[in-house]
Amino acid sequence: MSSSHFFLGGDLPVNRLGFGAMRLCGQPGNFGPFPDWEAGKHLLRRAFELGINFIDTAHAYGPGWNELLIGEALVGTQQTIYVATKGGVEKTAHDRVFPDGRPEQLRLRCEESLHRLGVPRIDLYQLHRPDPAVPFLESVEALAQLRREGKIRHIGLSNVTLEQLQAALAVVPVASIQNRYNWNERKDDSMVEFCLQQNIAYLPWGPLAAQPFAPDAPLSHDLRLAELARTHQATPSQVALAWLLQRAPNIIVIPGTTSVAHLEENVAARKIALEEDSLREA
16 A cells, blocks of 8 residues: 655655545534634544545635634644645625635735734645636746745645646646546546656546535435445445555545544545456456
8 A cells, every 4th residue: 555645846745545525614614713613613624533644625615614623723732743724716696606716816815814823824725716807827936926025935736737737837836736627527637647757746637526505415316336235334435435545656635524524534545455357347
């Protein structure tokens, strides 16, 4: 099995099973504050206890409320926790989401994120989505400037093509890519391989194949996953996470949940070692 850690940006030792915090918001549409605020903080602190040291969030989650919850959960923790957040998407209602990659807007959202998270510098700041109304490299250069100013440590890109990543690399080092990728959806295979060659972390969103804003994933209906789950005395979701962890050593998996029991189930996927034959046939 590949290493349990990846050095994000070459210097941050990130546990390759992290936590995606998006669902710790109000519903529908991950809009508004999480209704049981203290339970949300308890779940995050339980994640820290289980060895998770990488949390992924975004300005658009809430918006803002998710970062504020994480910031409160971080207070008093003795572990080193690396936080990734994103700017470049605005949410004004649960069903009103749109890109805004203007440099001035990215700066504003980055500074707000610093305040809500209560950190002097953001470990990984990601462009949430390219804005078709703004030249892509203008958004990238805005992040490069924030990095030069010490507001962010590393830059990531989300929902981008391989061509966009290559263009960005000519401007600034890119530490991570966050695109949709899972057992069922593998159109990004070439991106995974390119990132591996370049020592860039790959953070698959939708790692359990759930659709945005939907509560459940369809993995339980996959016959091959069900067979492997029986063999390993695991759940189909655990096998899907284990497959991602073994797919490439630069993959950092960030499943999310609002349940401590489900969190513990996800973490247990780290112990599943899929046979080489299973990986080839998957």
